[in-house]
Amino acid sequence: MEKTQTPSRTASFILAWLILFLTWLMFTSTFATQEVVTGLITSLLIALFTSRFFTCCNLSIFSPVKLLYLIEYLFVFLWALIVANLDVARRVISPKLPINPGIVKFKTKLTTDFSKMVLANSITLTPGTISVDIIDDTYYIHWIDVKSLDPEEAKKDIADKFERILLKIF
Amino acid sequence: MVQIIIYISLGLMLTGIIFSTLRFVFGPTAADRTVALDTLTTISMAALVLLALVYKRYIYIDIALVYGVLGFIGVLVIARYLEGAL
Amino acid sequence: MIFYIILILLLLALMVAAAIYSIVQKDLLYAVIATGVISLVLSVLYLILQAPDVALTEAAIGVALTTIIFIITIRNTVRYEDDEKNRQKISKSNKK
Amino acid sequence: MNHILEIIGLVLLLIGGTFLFLGGLGILRMPDTYNRLQTGTKATTLGGMSVILGVGFLEPDWLIKTLVLVIFIALSNPISSHALARANYKRKNYPYLKGGKEYDKYREVYQKEEEEETA
């Protein structure tokens, strides 16, 4: 259970400052000196009173292995999103509405809140599924075309490809 | 060429807006109407960015940014009310 | 050019329809959602008419802030405008 | 190089417009709220993302700012749709089921809560 420990205050403060400053750079999208200095000050001030919310991950998130996994996750997710949309298009256009909806449940192995949120959002955006609720570590998923009511098989169909990578990142 | 494709894209978005307005009018429950509002928010956000391209103004993207972020909170307010939390 | 005139006219028609809907509707929650739709379309219209400042103000205020204020009002009063239960409730509170 | 970026941008614009249209059509055609959320969320997320990225490709100076918008959409859209789905279930609007009651595994949670309340 080492993964669930919350990061220290300093780590979360540095992470907050870094992320907020990166967001500022993306907002302004210039490297002019005045903008950068203002951004540093502003993001420092905001990080001072919001750093307690950045409990998602330790500073070890910046290790190259994890970044590689992050990129792999991005590609898996994008591919799933595209497949999901083609699926939606097929269902919407076909006149017979081929749907067989239902709500299935399965248990996850993830431990931190943040990774559970990422998994739930990914499930919402992938083919035919939408996360209705999450109680402790049980997901309740609305499935537009139920293939199996068994938790294990449902999980294999819906969440395994994401969970495999997320377990390595967080 | 660019003009024509922008016209086609805007026209498709407008059709989407009209369809979701229809769902807003017919939708039997409050949740259906909120789904229509959610869809409308995202479609109009994309339309705002496309209009920024039409007018060639970089600063118009700010409006789409504000719009997208706050529209999400507007939907969340109604969802929380429907849930019985407010 | 003619394309944008048609776009403006259609959006205006949509906005007026949503406004009429929000006035006629007896369920006040639906009326609040309709106000959200109005401010959405209005913001896009302001941008088409090249008034970015007004569009930003409309987007900032109309989308979330008015919604929460109306929702709080509905929560503290009644949801249906013309309802038998409400009338009883109101007459009871008047007797107090 | 510019030419290639322009073509990619135009294709993305067309794809995005199509998916936004499909999202509108989807929430009009589907039979109940959950299925409307399914089509609405997915189609508008990809559609909005690809329109915005397409604008970014057409004007390469804007690319970074459009990326911010894409990230915001990808984060906020699924959260709001999840909140709506949960709120809808809490109001006892049960999903449309083709296969019968055993297809709804979420009902047991609420039955437990109701039993606790009555007991």
Place this chain on the structure above:
Amino acid sequence: MKRVLVISILAVLGAYLAEALFQLDFGRQFFQNGVKDFYLIASPDKLKVANVITAIVVNFRGFDTLGEVTVLFLATTAMGSILYKGRHKLGERAVLFSASKIVTTGSKLLFPAIILLGAYVFIHGHLTPGGGFQGGVIIATGFLLMLLAYSDYSVSHVVLSVIESLAGITFATIGLLGMLHGGTFLQNFMATGVLNNLLSGGIIPIIYITIGFKVGAELTGLIYTALNEKD
């Protein structure tokens, strides 16, 4: 019959009023060479402000803006004093239960970004659309997100009122300094810088920052008070 009578009387009255209004010229002779040319030329050239509306709102018509902020302040105070009955104890909250894990975690992630967006809007008020008021509204909406997601999130009224008062005092002080310097309220007394740079426009960015803080604090307090009021 009664309705027809009322409508016809109203129509006659309206017609008279409309005719009278059309005959007024509202000082049209002064508007022949109105102030618009002056504004359009002076704001980029003399004041170095890219967004003309900002220059009008904060500098040329800054006194009106002070009035608007005061009206908002008075409205918030009045609403607070009506709604606040001093009977809300801890544990007796109006938001009954927290949202699900997904919403709470997501709002943890989005809340700092929204605050940063508000700060970006009011710091760049003289370059891009928007300004102090809009930035303040965005910040207040960010706090609204946290209040919605958590049932035990609270903001301190004392801190809010301190921020609000400090911002108001700074606004008025800058205006009075301008009066000392040039004779009119909110006269620009700082270097104007280069057009389209962040540090340009003299006192305008500072005033927008104070307005942003003031509006943000006021609206946050208003939402918080209104959410916790319950019959």
